[in-house]
Amino acid sequence: MHKVLIHPATYQDCRQAVEAAFEAFPRPVRGLSILVKPNVLRGGVPEEAITTHPAVLRAVMECLLDLGATDITVGDNPGLMGYGANEACFEKCGLTEAALGHYKNIGLDAVEVPFSTLGDPGLMPNLSVSRAVLEADVLISLPKFKTHGLTVLTGALKNSYGILPGAQKAHLHKLSGSPQRFQEVIVDVFRLREPDFFVVDAVVGMQGNGPASTELRWIGKVLAADNPVALDGVIARMMGLDPALLRMLTYAQDCGLGDFSDAALKVQGQLTAIPDFKLPPLDGGAIQLFQPVQDLLDKSLVKRPKADPERCTGCGTCVAQCPAQALALVATATGAIAVVDAELCIGCFCCQEMCPEKAITLAAPSPSGGCPCSGGK
Ligand code: SF4
Ligand code: SF4
Numbered sequence: 001m002h003k004v005l006i007h008p009a010t011y012q013d014c015r016q017a018v019e020a021a022f023e024a025f026p027r028p029v030r031g032l033s034i035l036v037k038p039n040v041l042r043g044g045v046p047e048e049a050i051t052t053h054p055a056v057l058r059a060v061m062e063c064l065l066d067l068g069a070t071d072i073t074v075g076d077n078p079g080l081m082g083y084g085a086n087e088a089c090f091e092k093c094g095l096t097e098a099a100l101g102h103y104k105n106i107g108l109d110a111v112e113v114p115f116s117t118l119g120d121p122g123l124m125p126n127l128s129v130s131r132a133v134l135e136a137d138v139l140i141s142l143p144k145f146k147t148h149g150l151t152v153l154t155g156a157l158k159n160s161y162g163i164l165p166g167a168q169k170a171h172l173h174k175l176s177g178s179p180q181r182f183q184e185v186i187v188d189v190f191r192l193r194e195p196d197f198f199v200v201d202a203v204v205g206m207q208g209n210g211p212a213s214t215e216l217r218w219i220g221k222v223l224a225a226d227n228p229v230a231l232d233g234v235i236a237r238m239m240g241l242d243p244a245l246l247r248m249l250t251y252a253q254d255c256g257l258g259d260f261s262d263a264a265l266k267v268q269g270q271l272t273a274i275p276d277f278k279l280p281p282l283d284g285g286a287i288q289l290f291q292p293v294q295d296l297l298d299k300s301l302v303k304r305p306k307a308d309p310e311r312c313t314g315c316g317t318c319v320a321q322c323p324a325q326a327l328a329l330v331a332t333a334t335g336a337i338a339v340v341d342a343e344l345c346i347g348c349f350c351c352q353e354m355c356p357e358k359a360i361t362l363a364a365p366s367p368s369g370g371c372p373c374s375g376g377k
Contacts, residue, residue, distance in 0.1 A: 002230030002258055006269030009203050009222040011055040018059035021199050021224030022067065024268060027138065030068035035106075035136035036060060036099075037195070039144040039159050040076040041211055041353055043085065043092035049204045049216045052142045054098035056201040056222065060142065061100045073132050074099035075106030077165045079321070079354065106130040107165035117188040123175050124168075133163045133193050141195035145202035145219060145235060147210030149280045149349040149362055150179055151186065151248050154211050155235045156198045156228035158248075160190040170323035173348040182348070183248040187255060190228065194257070198231050199224045202238075207278040214358050215278060221269075229253055233260025240273040281362055304363060305351050307338040311359035314338070318351035318360065327351060 005024045009017035038052035046053050057074065064072055078089040086105040090096045096103045110128035117123050133139060143159040151158055161169060172189070176182040200223035208215035219238070225231035229252050233243035243249050243260040253259060307318075314336030319327045326344035329336040338351070338359075352360040 001266050002225065002227040002264055003266045003268060004227075004230050004234045004271075005222075005224040006234070006267060006271055007222050007224070008220055010220065011053055011203055014055050014203060014222055015059040015062060017222035018056065018063055018199060018224075021222065022063050025197055025224060025226050027197065029064055029138060030070075032069070032137035033071045033135065034064060034069055034073070034138045034140065035132050036064075036072060036074045036102075036140045036142065037076050037133070037159065037162065038074070038093075038095055038142040039146075039154065039201075040078040040089050040093055040095065040162070042078050042356075043089040044212075044356075045092060046094050048212075049144070049206055050146070050212050051093045051095070052144050052201045053203060054094035056199065056203070057095055057142060058098040058100070060140065060199055061098065061102065065100070072102045073104045073106065073136070074102045075104050075130065075132055076162045077107045077130060077169075078162070104132065106132040110165050113192060115188065115192070117181075117185050123185070124172060127164060127168060127172075127189070127192065128166075129163050129192055130165055138197070139193060139195040141198045143198060143200045144211075145200055145205035145221075145223070145238075147207055147213065147239070147278075147280045149209055149211075149352055150347070151183060152241065152246055152280060152282065153232065153235050153239060155200065155232040156195070156225070157190050157232055157252055158186055160193075160195065161186055163193060164189060170321065170348075170350060173350060174323040174346055176348075177346070179347050180247060183246075184251045186248055187252045187257070190252070191255065191257070194228070197224070197226050198228065200231070200235070202235075207239075209280050209352065209362060212353050212355065212358055217274065217277070219274060227258040229258030229260050230265055233265065234267065234271060236260075237271060238274055239277050239279060241279065304342050304345050304347065305340050305349065305360045306363040307340075307355075308359045308361055309337055311357045312337045313357055313359075315356065317354050317356060321350050321354045323348060323350060 007017035044050045109131045115127040202221040205219045236243040
């Protein structure tokens, strides 16, 4: 049986909800080394809701200190390619201050560990994981309640992709080869060090084309659990989705990481689907489909990123981050716009995650088979 706590919260009073989380999942912390890992997708002010809100991190830190913890580190590996922006990202998100003096750049020291996915060590036989993650006695993960164009939702499983520092994240995206396989890779990265406890910032969530969408949604909750599969199953249900449809979750369940079924779930609080919650397009490989239907979707309906000319400033961030070199800046009358080569694009949506202007949307290829954002290519 997996317990999941759903507690009402605002950013003003979330300490109460976080205290309830620690009470529902009691664990020793005194004398132990603790790593707290928020979701720091990239630098963004808290109002953008792309990262764990500092009020939730502060509440977790205060609870840990009250429980007698002294050896606490707060860290994450934001972004896809570089190591240098860690401090700046935390600062912009308001998380340095909320870490109460315990922030550390965990991307600077990593340990190489063997890696295999679906039992296949050929994809990338070794990965470097932040040493602070591997060596912590207690790992506390703080996901953000968001949609994701590739995995439908970001939650407990997806937050652990950030245990990988630097360019490996982009490299793995590319080597995965297909969005379907990437769902499994995320779970296999998660398994390198399973967190012990999860506290989800579901106060202001994200719907639509996450994980960096402009469509925010008031949810008014903090969730907590010690099992990732049950927790992500609850997030899926709150989004109005059957968790059994999600490839990432069924793979995690098959790997023995937990059980999302109703029979295995004990909810403390009220679990209800959020009315009219807007999901991202469900054709990115995240949904389990009968194989011939999947093949048809792969050929005809899979969407590709497109830069909105109204929002794109031609900054080039997406071009620098694209693991497949599928993006280029093309001059326009007023500056430049990012353009996608649909044949090179592997559909990882990293550009959407990284774009500071939220200019990347998803668009269906043109009837000719070309990409609508690449001049019919
Ligand atoms: S990151 Fe965004 S704003 Fe910058 S070039 Fe790419 S699409 Fe345009
Ligand atoms: S264009 Fe965007 S979605 Fe396509 S491979 Fe590059 S980063 Fe990934």
